[in-house]
Amino acid sequence: MRLRSLLLLLAALVVIGGGVAVARLRPIAVAVAPVEQDVAVTVFGLGSVEAQVVARIGFEVSGTLVRVAADHGDLVRAGDELAALNPASAEARLARAEAGLQSAEAAAARAEAQRDRAEALSAQRQATARRRRDLATRGVGSQESAELAETEAAAAVADVAVNRADAAVARAAIADARANLLAERTALAKHRLLAPFDALVVTRHREPGTALNPGEAVFTLVAPDSYWVLAFVDEGRAGGLAVGQPARVTLRSRPGQPMTAEVVRIGLEADRVTEERRVWLRCRGCPGQPVLGEQAEVLIETGRLPRARLLPESALHGFDGAKGTIWTVEDGRLARREVRVTARLADGRVALTEGLPEGAEPVLRAASGFAPGRAARPVPGTP
Template identity: 60%
Template sequence: MRRLGLLLGAGLLGLAAAGGAWALRHRPIEVPVAREERDVPIRVFGLGTIEAQVASRIGFEVAGTLAEVLVDHGDRVPVGTVLARLAPAAQQARVAKAEAGVQSAEAQQGRVAAAFDRATALAQQKRATSQRRRELASRGTTSPEAAELAETDAVAAAADLALARADLAVARAALADAQAVLLAERTALAKHTLTAPFDAQIIARLREPGTALGPGEAVFGLVAPGSLWALAYVDEGRAGAIREGLAAEVRLRSLPGEVFPGRVVRIGLESDRVTEERRIYVRCLRCPPQPILGEQVQVEVETGRLPAARLVPEAAVEGFDGSSGRVWVIEDGRLRQREVRFMARTLDARLALDPGLPADLPVAARVLTGFREGRAARPAS
């Protein structure tokens, strides 16, 4: 009898445990559901750096030894400011030689011009003499031989004049060549002085006096202070709604607590084929006092606002392809999976449900252990 009672008790306990397990397995589960929110901002995030739209490394166009460096790192210089000079002695000597060449060519041209004037006068005199001799010979006053001799002299004088004219053209060409050489040497001398090509800030001083430089070797790094912007890389899958002129917020890594307002001013026309990112350029409306080129920045671009939306965390969506996915809903007190569309994605990885979905259909905001098709469920309070 005692054994029978023990067996009966054990059986009752087993039945109770099985009933409890069945109740736990089949009782309605409380599901947190998506709630409607108002005025939901839609933002796109990108990481990047501070860059300059107008930046250059400049140096001398000619070779030489650096004699003077007149500005330093951090200086702001207006356009045309003298930044550095090369030692000019050798080039000054070339200029002096070219000037002497011009003077010699001018003297030669003067001598040839005088010879041309003399030849012109002689040719005119010989022509007049020949004309008179022909008239006298026609009247029988002088011999034909004298007229022929005068004609020959006139022809010879005309040839001398042509030769003098050619010599004058050669002298003029020589003078022009000497002047061109002088201009080239003076231009080369001017290139021994390096000036600012635009209103700039010196961000790098790369050479010091005494350095032998080759043509084009950089001496300074310059940027135009007003051309600084943030270059951000945005995932192609999130960048489609970004347009020029949209408001943006910029956060510097060195000033994480401050937000600098900006505006999108350029969208790159070529994406990175490896990282599949698009380049977005943002100009700040209120800039930091001393931006540093290359500093890492975080950029958020607001692409729009939703007056009202139900938001579901992306983690609660299965098979999300960028525009649609499967979510858990409660229909007639039972869990069901349904394919739905989404109209936007927030910066905190929540998806806005398509407003075409019935507003009274509860959508699970979190997937819990025990979710399965047909499981009894009710929205959590």
């Protein structure tokens, strides 16, 4: 009985060992990456709809808002009135400035007349002084009379100088009054808020009756043709970005409806915290009215590969972003081989275009039981 049990145990071990040997020697089916043609290399980014030209505008002076001529969603032209403040105090200051100018002009006219009178009197007294000096020289008139005439002529010349200075002061007063009038007219004009450019009114912040401080926003305006998408791209995948590359933008409000776009600007400074680069894209023929701040998903095409094998990143052991080790099927046997990645795709796959020997098939997914040299049968698979 004891011998019989040993023989049965031995037979069982032989059967089990044979099964294991057969299982190990039998080729296993392994999914390998097929060669794909014209592979698009894409980079994913997440961002939002923004505007290149956006302005929060308000009055430069304080006052009470009495009129609002535009509202949310209105299209306005450059120079259109959008709102107005109560102009009563500014109009009063303007009237006072106009009266001040009139007074200065009248004073200038008076000074000019006094100057002309002083010049005429000076000319008359100088002529009298010359005649009396001539008479005194010939012994016909007295010396004292000639000296008195000459003194009066000199005083008249001095009076002319004084009146000319008064006229210059009067002209300066006119210039000051005109400048003050211009300042008051400018201040009155600032009580009307005008559109600085052709714009779409995005937000109306204040209503009539509101007391405003200088610079307080009344409207937010956007240039309709300046909408674009600001996307943030992982700097580890941003090496192939370039201005002019095509892209697809999908808005949160339009899922499944990607729109064509183009890269128009790439930031020159990366975010030091998130390690992302800023990329701006302009939509081409976008339908509907964009909404500022709406979330957008961006897929940028940075290039195309004529032919490549695509593997999931998980298929590469020790992958550092540039190279890693993969399983391959070579001459019907499993092998390990280090490869260098040509490109990383937005869907988590990597592209191999070179580095594999002729006939080597890269394995898509490793499985338990893989060992170098084990028999394998390649089967086309999908990453």
